[in-house]
Amino acid sequence: MTIAAPDSHATTPDNSMNREQLSADAPYLVLHEAEPDGGGNEVSTTTVFLTASRCPIGCNMCDLHLNTLPAATPSGAIARQIDSAIKDSEAKWLKLYNSGNFFDPRSIPPDDYSEIAERCNRFDRVIVENHPQFGRSRLRSFLKLITCRFEIAVGLETVQPRWLDRLKKQMTRDDFSHYASEIAHLGVDLRVFLILGVPGVDVVESVRWTRLSLRHAIACGARHVSIIPARSGHGWSGRADQLPDFPTALLAEIHGKLLQDSDGRAVVTLDLWDVPVHDTGYSRLQQSNLTQHA
16 A cells, blocks of 8 residues: 555645646546544545546645646546546545535536445545535535545635635635534534645744644534645746745654644644655654654
8 A cells, every 4th residue: 555645735746747648537646545544543545636627716826727627527527537546446435636626516517426426435434625615505415325424625724814815715714614514514524724834924934824724623623634835836826936945854843733733633644745755754754644643
């Protein structure tokens, strides 16, 4: 099993493809990984990066459009992609990440929900990503079709209001809080993506707001919070050179503080996409993700 980054959000720097190479019948990336289950154990997970229609939100830091289709996702394509990704999977959990929003009908056709749900139901838990603007009624429709535990990952990024506005998230902190409450009432678990660092903000201030954002996510019922150190990619409107630098040793220290802040109330993992596997600190970060101990 490949133990990789527990989550990916905003960019996938080493796996971006030219749109001409993409096929609606194949995911652009599949990972077989492990992540903490929140109960002190590791759980096997298959993560499928679905090839689907472009997200209309247009967040400032995001370059996931590089891995999307220029038109609406064809009917039946998502089920075929899932089939190819899980045919040999023995994982207990399944992540379906579509570079956008699971309940955006251009990305995941609602007419395909029953076929998708049938594939989801062989797993204990399924995690998708979605923005609060999309699909309250479609969420309810999908929930009627599944028997597995369902979890929605939301890119809150930060509770700093000016940064949220600059990121063009089309969402306020209150929007996030209301959505978290809504899905909790439906019995849906919450995963949260938080970004560590924005252009023009130093390390100390970045860490301070990430810690505050973590506390808010936990207060809103997050089961899992994934911290994504800001990466250059193709986003940030040309300001990527102003991002703060987070060397591996500092990331380990920050993760330790975040684990202390969480105090076991939520799983807190650090995204490892940009940490070279040969880096001396990689295995330490990997282990702290899995064990939830710094």
